[in-house]
Amino acid sequence: MTLRTDHVAGGVLAAFGLLVLALSGDLPVGSLSFPGAGMMPKLLASLLIAFGLMLVLRAGDSAPLADISWQDLPHALRVTTITALAVALYQTGGFLLTMTLLLFVLIFGVERRGLVPAAAFSLGVVALTYLLFAVALKTPLEQGVFGF
Amino acid sequence: MESLLLGFSVALQPGVLWYAFLGCLVGTVVGVLPGIGPLSGISILLPATFGLDTTKSVVMLAGIYYGSQYGGSTTSILMRIPGEASSVMTCIDGYAMAQKGRAGAALCIAAVGSWIAGTFGVIMLTLIAPPLASFALRFGPPEYTALLVLGLIFLAYMSSTSLPRTLVMACLGILLGTIGIDNMTGHFRYSFDIAELGDGIGIVPVAVGLFGLGEILSTPSATAVRDVIAPRLRQLLPNREEWRESAMPIARGSVLGFLIGLMPGSAHIISSFLSYAVERRFSRHPEQFGKGAVAGVAGPESANNAASTGAFVPMLALGLPTGPITAVLLAALMIHGVPPGPTLVNEHPDIFWGFVASMYVGNLMLLALNLPLVGIFVNVLRIPYSYLYPLVIMFCIIGVYEVNHSIVDVWIMLIMGVIGYGMRKFGLDPAPLVLGLVISPTLEMSLRQSLIMSNGNWAIFFQRPIAVALLVICAGLLLLAVLSLVRSRRDWRSRLAEAEAGDSS
Numbered sequence: 001m002t003l004r005t006d007h008v009a010g011g012v013l014a015a016f017g018l019l020v021l022a023l024s025g026d027l028p029v030g031s032l033s034f035p036g037a038g039m040m041p042k043l044l045a046s047l048l049i050a051f052g053l054m055l056v057l058r059a060g061d062s063a064p065l066a067d068i069s070w071q072d073l074p075h076a077l078r079v080t081t082i083t084a085l086a087v088a089l090y091q092t093g094g095f096l097l098t099m100t101l102l103l104f105v106l107i108f109g110v111e112r113r114g115l116v117p118a119a120a121f122s123l124g125v126v127a128l129t130y131l132l133f134a135v136a137l138k139t140p141l142e143q144g145v146f147g148f
Numbered sequence: 149m150e151s152l153l154l155g156f157s158v159a160l161q162p163g164v165l166w167y168a169f170l171g172c173l174v175g176t177v178v179g180v181l182p183g184i185g186p187l188s189g190i191s192i193l194l195p196a197t198f199g200l201d202t203t204k205s206v207v208m209l210a211g212i213y214y215g216s217q218y219g220g221s222t223t224s225i226l227m228r229i230p231g232e233a234s235s236v237m238t239c240i241d242g243y244a245m246a247q248k249g250r251a252g253a254a255l256c257i258a259a260v261g262s263w264i265a266g267t268f269g270v271i272m273l274t275l276i277a278p279p280l281a282s283f284a285l286r287f288g289p290p291e292y293t294a295l296l297v298l299g300l301i302f303l304a305y306m307s308s309t310s311l312p313r314t315l316v317m318a319c320l321g322i323l324l325g326t327i328g329i330d331n332m333t334g335h336f337r338y339s340f341d342i343a344e345l346g347d348g349i350g351i352v353p354v355a356v357g358l359f360g361l362g363e364i365l366s367t368p369s370a371t372a373v374r375d376v377i378a379p380r381l382r383q384l385l386p387n388r389e390e391w392r393e394s395a396m397p398i399a400r401g402s403v404l405g406f407l408i409g410l411m412p413g414s415a416h417i418i419s420s421f422l423s424y425a426v427e428r429r430f431s432r433h434p435e436q437f438g439k440g441a442v443a444g445v446a447g448p449e450s451a452n453n454a455a456s457t458g459a460f461v462p463m464l465a466l467g468l469p470t471g472p473i474t475a476v477l478l479a480a481l482m483i484h485g486v487p488p489g490p491t492l493v494n495e496h497p498d499i500f501w502g503f504v505a506s507m508y509v510g511n512l513m514l515l516a517l518n519l520p521l522v523g524i525f526v527n528v529l530r531i532p533y534s535y536l537y538p539l540v541i542m543f544c545i546i547g548v549y550e551v552n553h554s555i556v557d558v559w560i561m562l563i564m565g566v567i568g569y570g571m572r573k574f575g576l577d578p579a580p581l582v583l584g585l586v587i588s589p590t591l592e593m594s595l596r597q598s599l600i601m602s603n604g605n606w607a608i609f610f611q612r613p614i615a616v617a618l619l620v621i622c623a624g625l626l627l628l629a630v631l632s633l634v635r636s637r638r639d640w641r642s643r644l645a646e647a648e649a650g651d652s653s
Contacts (some may be wrong), residue, residue, distance in 0.1 A: 005573075005575060006313075006574075008574065009317075009574040009575075009576060013316055013320065016320075020279045020323065022339075023338060025336060027335060028333075028335070031601065032599055032604030032605075032606075033599065033602060033603045033604030034599075034600060034604075035595075035596045035599055035600075036335075037330035037332070037333045037334060037335035037337055038335075038337075039596070040322075040326055040592045040595070040596075041323060041326045041337060041338075044319050044323040044326070045323065045324055047315075047319045048316060048319045048320060048323065051312050051315050051316035052316060054312040054316075055312050055313065055316060055360060058310070058312065061310070062575065063575070068573050068574075070573075071368070072365075072366060072367075072368040075368045076365040076366065076368075076569055079364065079365060079409045079537075079541070080365065080562070080565070080566060083361075083541055083545075083565075084562060084563060087545065087555065087558045087559060087562055090545065090549065090555060090558065091555055095546070099542050099545075099606065102538065102541065102542060102545075103539070103542060106537075106538035106541070107534060107535060107538055111534035111535075113534060113535070121535055122564075124541075124559075125539060126542075127547070129542070129543075133546070134197065139195055139196055139198060139199060139550060141546065141550075142549065142553075
């Protein structure tokens with residue numbers, strides 16, 4: 001049997017539904033005349049399992065799993081990792097420092113652009129954005145522990 | 149008429165005019181740039197509206213939405229790259245016209261068609277929304293439950309992917325919407341002792357993650373190649389024959405687009421596809437389609453603009469979003485303390501009518517912006533993608549963080565970005581998920597209230613005429629969808645899916 005995209009997608013979604021049901025143990029379902037906090041999530045988790053299984057059963061219409069191209073995965077992983085590091089640093093480093101670093105690392109490190117253009121672009125764009133938000137739009141941006 | 153005059157007195161204030169212009173300008177740029185949709189644009193700029201009053205905020209954000217529909221045609225015609233998903237059909241004949249040296253005429257027809265359709269849509273919005281809102285005041289919890297279920301079923305039926313795929317995504321969205329404190333009993337649900345999750349998952353981090361970041365992750369910079377042609381100003385005017393050929397397609401596209409815009413789903417995308425099919429059917433020379441037919445540009449471009457205006461009718465009159473973009477606009481209203489829905493027209497007439505009047509003005513601004521300045525907008529495309537996407541990521545982070553000053557929201561956005569990347573790989577549409585998330589609190593509340601009202605008797609949904617009528621439509625749509633599922637019949641939805649897939653490859 002050829003493994004298809006809907007086999008995987010349906011399986012994952014059905015498994016997620018089961019996980020939600022397992023995590024909903026302490027939520028009261030209540031009664032029909034007074035539904036509790038657990039009624040809707042449990043109903044939806046059951047529907048998720050049902051539709052997930054329906055996807056698996058009808059997976060013949062979907063593309064073979066092997067047809068999915070993962071060529072962009074390394075790039076996506078690099079971008080995700082760098083963005084995650086920036087998010088982790090954001091409240092400590094503040095907008096100016098973190099965003100300059102984020103742009104510079106993505107342009108110079110990931111995209112292999114020149115050092116000077118990458119640095120100039122990062123500094124220029126971050127400064128302009130800061131002026132736009134903090135000065136023109138009066139929306140304060142995160143300052144971080146360094147106070148800028 | 150008095151109400152509309154009140155609206156114009158608000159919309160023509162210099163401050164409101166400025167924000168309408170800003171929205172239209174940003175919307176056009178967002179539409180021109182492939183990979184950045186109106187949803188990302190609106191979500192990113194949402195925090196920038198916190199310091200503004202409600203009218204200015206909504207006018208600016210809506211300007212981004214309908215401005216992007218104008219801008220999307222530019223890249224479709226000049227580069228065969230749809231700046232917006234709704235401009236996919238314009239690529240076919242718009243680019244063919246450009247290859248024949250008629251790029252300027254194609255751009256002009258697209259802009260004029262968009263303006264006529266947009267203005268027609270606003271006139272219809274002016275006429276339909278207030279009486280619909282008055283009618284919706286009769287709605288109680290059972291009617292709202294039935295209406296929201298109908299919205300979901302309609303979305304599933306109109307979707308270009310299969311019924312189970314759409315419904316499973318909608319279920320997932322509604323399930324995510326149950327996270328946080330239960331309003332009726334005070335129970336914490338799936339918050340895992342994270343205080344920020346007590347308020348639930350926001351629409352903005354989910355929408356920006358799935359649509360903005362997800363798109364960036366699945367677009368390697370090496371594949372984004374740009375070859376830009378900028379037409380000169382004097383080449384913009386179509387000849388008499390082209391004007392004549394575009395008149396009826398613009399009229400048909402306007403009506404068709406507006407009607408489809410009222411329905412849940414990706415109306416602006418579906419409307420352009422259907423308009424293209426209709427024009428081909430009506431044409432005396434269908435063989436010219438694909439080779440630079442004027443109707444192939446005029447119809448779809450008019451339809452997608454009319455649809456984006458039509459989507460405001462259920463949003464403003466019923467408080468019901470028909471897609472993720474109107475959902476974020478609803479969120480913007482709520483952030484400013486204005487409850488959307490039937491009471492908006494009566495309790496906040498300045499906001500409602502000011503918004504409607506600003507759309508008349510905005511459409512004129514877009515016409516003035518898009519034609520003479522097309523050369524400038526095209527230059528935006530010269531920014532290499534390797535510089536552009538880090539910029540978008542930065543705006544995604546700021547946009548999401550500034551809504552609640554919550555880093556948890558930014559983590560949610562990042563996780564949703566990764567999920568969005570995975571969903572694209574497996575052909576799952578993220579739009580029903582976002583719509584499910586938006587309607588989740590209202591759906592759950594109205595369903596539970598209905599059951600409490602009836603002492604647990606499901607028959608309440610069949611005892612009230614409006615609810616019954618809505619549920620009968622639901623049953624009819626489900627039946628139609630199941631029939632086509634069983635017969636595996638190829639209809640316009642499968643052809644739409646093929647067109648979208650063909651474009652993305």
